[in-house]
Amino acid sequence: MLLSLVLHMYSMCCVLPAAVLLGTAPTYVLAWGAWRLLSAFLPSRFYQAVDDRLYCIYQSMVLFFFENCTGVQMGGENMHSTHGSKTENKVRDLIKEGILEQLAMQRRLCLLVSKNLYFLQVLKILLYGDLPKNKENIIYLANHQSTVDWIVADMLAIRQNALGHVRYVLKDGLKWLPLYGCYFSQHGGIYVKRSAKFNEKEMRKKLQSYINAGAPMYLVIFPEGTRYNPELTKVISASQTFAAQEEFLCKECPKIHIHIDRIDKKDVPEEQVYMKRWLHERFEIKDKLLIEFYDSLDPERRNKFPGESVNSKLSLKKTLPSFLILSGLTAGMLMTEAGRKLYVKTWVYGTLIGCLWVSIKA
Secondary structure, three states: OHHHHHHHHHHHHHHHHHHHHHHOHHHHHHHHHHHHHHOOOOOHHHHHHHHHHHHHHHHHHHHHHHHHHOOOOOEOOOOOOOOOOOOHHHHHHHHHHHHHHHHOOOOOOOEOOOOOOOOOOOOEEEEEOOOOOOOOOEEEEOOOOOOOHHHHHHHHHHOOOOHHHEEEEEEHHHHHOOOHHHHHHHHOOEEEOOOOOOOHHHHHHHHHHHHHOOOOOEEEEOOOOOOOOOOOHHHHHHHHHHHHHHOHHHOOOOEEEEEOEOOOHHHOOOOHHHHHHHHHHHHHHHHHHHHHHHHOOOHHHOOOOOOOOOEOOOOHHHOHHHHHHHHHHHHHHHOOHHHHHHHHHHHHHHHHHHHHHHHHOO
8 A cells, every 4th residue: 555655646747848748748739830832832841940949948948848848868878789689671661762861961970779677767878879969860770668768869869969750550449549640750760560561662752851951960779670579478478577676666766778770871882781680799799798797707897888978958948938939828828718628629620630641541
């Protein structure tokens, strides 16, 4: 009973952020929708520039709560990579025909691959590597073991002033999210099915459209897909046993370690045979790193990656204004009867229209 009470009180800490993030959704979608209509006859690059700015504002508000209300810390020096072993086929598909190289816009291609080592709510993130301060067009490849993996991508992007350029390859089911399911597709998100029905041609077409428009690209992919498979009963049991032994529910949440390697596009083989071997070599490096992380004979080298981690505090100037703008506009809308009606109609009709749109287009 006491443990349940503690957990319930702890969960209430998420109520305010969740209420604000969900509550501002109609405001955000109305602002985006107005710009979509106004820019209908303008070159796509103008629409894209403002859309990226709007997306940056919303995601900055998300990071305001995550970095300031959960005590998250970040660090970084000496980048390396950890690749999920299921990435090979999808990466190979992206690379062939030059799609991946074009997305890099003839600049630096970065493969940012994170390994999240524990799952619960995050209080500290340790980043190993040389996170560049300037914008880069990149492909971000990460394994998917935590509910905060997408937040990690945002945290890295905002430190490169590229938050608005983040676009995701998403599982198909997310397109039914109220309001956002449709918007993510409009922002450049690509919905894919984890089966033989995967429409590679459509994915290439959408990526190519952004290349042609010259849109900056911070493309985030989680090739491993879902974080949880109920059919893997042995894995689930082992995970629960480990959590109980470590008393995760009775003390502060553990750290998440991210190991990153920035790889120039010229170092990625273009021919299929050599590229496949290159990927296998990256997987071998990842496996060795993880073995060393978990099972090193030297206690000093255990539970950390090679190199140093340096805390990186994100200034409130980058997140607080977004929170004030969106929450202020939403509060203003809700203070009038007409505003409240518009707010409710946006939730209802916006969701219905969005679902109809994605059922046809996405």
